[in-house]
Amino acid sequence: GRSTSDMLDILDLERAHAIADTLQEAAERIREGEGVSGPAASRFIDAVREFERTYPGGFLSERQAKSLLNNPRLQVFADTQAMLICNKDPLKALCDPHRGRPGHRPPPAPSHDRCQRACANIARSDSQIEQLKDEVSELNDEINDGLNPRPIELRLRQRRDAQQSVIDKHEATRIVVRAGA
Secondary structure (H helix, E strand, O other): OHHHHHHHHHHHHHHHHHHHHHHHHHHHHHHOOOOEEOOOHHHHHHHHHHHHHHOOOOOOOHHHHHHHHHOHHHOEEEEOOOOEEEEOOOOOOOOOOOOOOOOOOOOOOOOHHHOOOOOOOEEEEHHHHHHHHHHHHHHHHHHHOOOOOHHHHHHHHHHHHHHHHHHHHHHHHOEOOOOOO
16 A cells, blocks of 8 residues: 555665765765775775765655666675675676576665675675774784684684785785876
8 A cells, every 4th residue: 555655665765865865975985095905996986976976965855766766787785794895796796696587676775684795786885894803813813812623613703814915915916096087
């Protein structure tokens, strides 16, 4: 009924505002010289630029929110748990097991619980890499305290090494946008 329709409109509006907030914050950080890396880094930077041109000021009317949600280039979602940004292209989204199947309508947002490191939609900023560095430091402390059983220590080492690999790759490939570029 009507109440379901109204609730869906509210959820869409909230999703649009979350996307706008992510892009607005990213625009400010990129202007300050923050670097971006990952397979979707260029698409993410392009999305930030397009958002700034199309929605200056950051406030969204209802019409602008619908327009934002219908723009496939601006489907950008921050994943604070995985410390990444998903610049969602439904055909590349490894989190959607049905991607590319005829008749399948992709979900409007990525499935963060199914996020995979090899996904072509991933971008990371310097801020997220700082969070990863903090996690690596905490993992090192936990590994070095010697209080964990061997199997847990091995899992901690694997996690640390995987996160360190992401950090190293970011530092080697990060893109910094020059002012006016």
